[in-house]
Amino acid sequence: MIDQGIERRSAAVTEMPDELRQDVRLLGKLLGQVIAEQGGEDLLADVERLRKAVIAARRGEVTGDEITAMVAEWEIDRAVQIARAFTCYFHLANLAEEHYRIRILRERDAEGRVERESLAQAVQELGDERVTELVKGLELHPVLTAHPTEARRRAVVTAIQRVSGQLTEYNAAGRGASERAESRRRMLEEIDLLWRTAQLRSTKLDPLDEVRTAMAAFDETLFRMVPQVYRSLDAALGEGTGTRPPLARPFIRYGSWIGGDRDGNPNVTAKVTRETVQIQSDHVLTALETACTRIARTLTPAEQFAPPSPELRTALAAAVDAHPEVVSVMATRSPSEPHRQWLLFVAARIAATLRRDLDLAYRAPAELLADLRLVQDSLAEHAARQAYGELQHLIWQVETFGFHLAELEVRQHSEVHAAALAEIRAGGELSERTEEVLATIRVIAWIQERFGVTACSRYVVSFTRSAADIAAVYELAEHALGRRAPVLDVVPLFESGQDLANSPAVLSGMLELPQMRERLAATGRRMEIMLGYSDSAKELGPAAATLRLYEAQEQLTAWAVEHDVKLRMFHGRGGALGRGGGPANRAVLAQAPGSVAGRFKVTEQGEVIFARYGHIAIARRHLEQVTNAVLMASSPSIGSRTAAAADRFRPLAEKVATASEQAYRSLTEDPGFPEWFALVSPLEEIGSLRLGSRPARRGLGAPRSLDDLRAIPWVFAWAQTRVNLPGWYGLGSGLASVASLDELKAAYAEWPLFNALLDNAEMSLAKTDRSIAERYLALGGRDDFARQVLEEYDRTRTLVLQVTGHTRLLENRKVLSRAVQLRDPYVDALSHLQLRALTAMRTGTPSDRERERLSTLLLLSVNGVAAGLQNTG
Structure with missing residues (x-):
């Protein structure tokens, strides 16, 4: 089926793990069934023809011209269907890899060993005294942005998540045959829905759409995950986490x-900013209320086994006096459970904050924290596990997210x-x-x-x-x-x-x-x-x-x-x-x-x-x-x-920087380059993908210089051409300027900056395909530019391999190498489909109706390549 050829090819270089292979095979088979059901066996046959051809091309058995001729035979509408098939495959392949990553993380966790690059490993390596000092001032501040590089519609993302849920059920341990059969049926149903869901947005996103999309990450992941990270650090810092006051302080601020x-972005106005904060507040207050209510309902220690502190008794009495209608209901339901009563009252106050009931609402997160610590302190003496378990997670969540x-x-x-x-x-x-x-x-x-x-x-x-x-x-x-x-x-x-x-x-x-x-x-x-x-x-x-x-x-x-x-x-x-x-x-x-x-x-x-x-x-x-x-x-x-490595290799770095910048500017500042770039890439068409609310360029019309073009479409468009120029161009000339290969190797081995620079370039080179890139570069009618780009690619690839000592790109990065190998032939298929559309639009004179259909093919292929390459912008 759709996955078998790639398995054979990958085995020669990086063996695909059995669990991943099984998931890829299952999802590919189900997708093939959906394609045949909806488009007919002949559509599936055409998909298979192209799939086998691009795999054969990578073995040198088929030429690019032969694939171009094959793709040209199809009606545009058929080419669109084939592009949809490969795009859906990428979504499912990405899903299978994600499941494999999660499975591996859980298996390592179950083994109980200290994970590489974990908090426990940092504490172990640095020592308690030094870590304690560092943790006091630790700050991690990720900032979410709406920069438009997510090509998938939210509807597509949620469809993929539903497939993911069924795959999890299917693979769950202890499942019976009938249960697995039902999960398989539901998976097929969700893949059918993914196939029927439009891949392209019909309307442009506005800023509040972007805000609501980001809220999904908070609702589904961030709120629950952050206290788990704190718990990991707390466990690493000392024994007894969950039975003592935490040693870890909240250090993450989003x-x-x-x-x-x-x-x-003129679409972001003062009104939008005001509404954004209100949306954020609604989401966090809803999450806090839900968490507080959940914990309160399970917090059932009877008064005789966990007596409340005098402070908690006083607070409960004051609450009865101030809000008898609220507290009396809780007292009736839980007459001898004062901690539960108090936490239910706290949940009611959070709900009042959400609906802006000023009589009951909290005025600030500090008031909520004081109430939570009141019940925590009360529990600490007689029920420490209840004090520093889930309740501590809630406290961490308030400290991290506040009311905003x-x-x-x-x-x-x-x-x-x-x-x-x-x-x-x-x-x-x-x-x-x-x-x-x-x-x-x-x-x-x-x-x-x-x-x-x-x-x-x-x-x-x-x-x-x-x-x-x-x-x-x-x-x-x-x-x-x-x-x-x-x-x-x-x-x-x-x-x-x-x-x-x-x-x-x-x-x-x-x-x-x-x-x-x-x-x-x-x-x-x-x-x-x-x-x-x-x-x-x-x-x-x-x-x-x-x-x-x-x-x-x-x-x-x-x-x-x-x-x-x-x-x-x-x-x-x-x-x-x-x-x-x-x-x-x-x-x-x-x-x-x-x-x-x-x-x-x-x-x-x-x-x-x-x-x-x-x-x-x-x-x-x-x-x-x-x-x-x-x-x-x-x-x-x-x-x-x-610092020692930086001092030693600074003269080398200066040579590399100077020569690489000269090479880069000699290309990008050459008269005619911006216009050529717009011809050889789908730059103009990317704006039609409606990736975000911000315009793709500064000003109107074709870019006259790189200053007119934002960095995101610059990178995104080069990724589509399979050149990936922004990730490596100039580095080869920079490395060539250093006479000693041994010094370059030493810099790579000893200086983290130089190591990361070359490894990142190697990743970008691995996602470059020279033969397909040549076809894009030829569309611009400037052989000098095309030759300059390809010569620098050859130079960079050769020297990066020499300096790293690798015999092939990504030789030392097994997981990433496997991911690239898994995707490469299918990205090739979409590139050939994209080239057909781009060539017709750049060099032909299509009618308005034909241009519209070609544009659909082009944008679908752009969407699919983005899914295949993943980090496109």
Whole structure:
């Protein structure tokens, strides 16, 4: 069936585990049955023809021209159906791999051993005394963003989740034959529904759609997972977790740009930001009420076995006096269970907070925490397990999420602020855009009044060039509200190479601002700055950007020490390698020594949100790995080793950075390159996928330079061409500039930054297909550009393998190698379908009706390739 050919091919390089093979085979067989039922046996036969052809092509038995001819034979509508088939296959293959990952995590956990890159491993390696000190200041701050890289519709995601649920039931231990048969039938029903669900969005998302989509991750994963991470750390720090006060303090704080990021997105307004916080609050209060009610109903220790403390008795009596109608019902139901009565009363107060019943509602999370600790302290003396078990989880959840769920951050471009101030100073009538800037500040003030300062105080300024860009926000706040201006922590965002180099000087200028001095005094001299990975990589190329960002971190760390500032660096990393992506834990370990210091803040973007937070076991593992890396990177011994390696290999790194940037700029700044890029890729058409609420480019029309193009469609479009240029271009020239291969090998072995740079490039190269890439590059009619790209690819691939010592790409990364091998032929099939549509649209003169059908084929193939490659943007 649809999976058997790939199994045979994969076995030669990386053996697929039996459990994964069985799931892939089952899902592929069920999909084949659905295709035959809905489209006929002839459709399934055509799918099989293409599948076998692309596998044969990878063995050198079929040429690309033969596949092109085959694809050209089909009517466009048939090609669309075939593209749907391969797209659905990718969704199911991804699902099978996710289930395998979860199974492996659980098996390792059942063995009871200390997992690599876990919290227990960090505690074991660093030692109790050092870990205790680090944990006191530990901060992990993931920030969810709406950057549009998730190509799947929410309806498709939920359909996949339903298939996932049935696969879990099917594989559950101890299932009888009839139970498995029923799960198989239900799985077939859900795959049938997945096949019938439209893969493409018919309407453009608005910002509140994006907010509600993110809420699914909170509802299904984050709320339950966060206390599990704290419990893991608490267990690692000392014996007796669940029977004593916790040794682990809550260190995770989620943030969000969804509904707050208005840089280049006119659809995010003050009204949207206000509604976003209300949606977030509704979700977290609902979750807290549900959890509190669940715990209360099970908290049944009788008074004779767990006497309430005098403080709890007094509080219950006061509650009866203040709210007799509420408490009397609980007392009647549980007459001798005071702890249960109190917790049910607390749940009723959370519900009142949700519906805004001011007589009963909590005014702030601190009031709720006080009530929860009252019952915890009462239980601690006679029923410690009840005090520090599930009740402790609820306390951790309140401490982590408050009543606002995630801190909403506002972002706007510095030029918008400058234009608004110019209008205000001129004294004339204000434009709609300037009024919106002032309205945004008023909404921040409203959020702080309603939910507290921690709910929304950070204001990120894109393209910060000087301290004046920061001062502008404070001045606008005074214009908006005068003395009633909200508390603002204005965060500079440094993105270009020049801005990164100038960043310490900008921070010195910020220290002269009275508002900044006031905030430093109020926060214990804490300051936050943001580093932009996407635009720096688009400007400088991946290798030079990585090294320039590292240098900036070194300089900023030294500046912070000199000025006695506790600096937190906010890393604006994307999901794709061309935007700072890659394994998050390795990214942490590759930071400049002293720059982490127990604090790490990073964006979680697009499809990465669902990849990392789609299932509680995977989410927990992800956060444990990142926290492990933060602890390890903050230890003096590791910092010393990293600093020594950086000092030794700095001249080498400078050569690599300079030569790689020159090679990158010689291509991307050549006249005609932006137009050529638009021809060889589906750049223009990606906007029709309606991935998000933000426009894909700055300004209208075809891009005249890379500055006109946002980093996400730049990376996304290159991934579709199978070139993946933003992840590796220029690195080969950079490596070639170093005369000593032995020195490059030593840098790879000893310096985490250089190791991560090459390994990430290797991953991107592995997802590149040279023969298919040639076909895309030929569409632009510029043989010189195509030749330049392919020569740099060959150079980079050769040198990366020489430096790493690998005989093939991803040789030392078994799981990732298997994933790429599993998908490659099927991505090839979609690429050939996409090439048919793109070629006709670029070089032919199709009618309006034919262009519409070709566009459908193109967009379906884009969607499918995104599912196959996964980290596309």
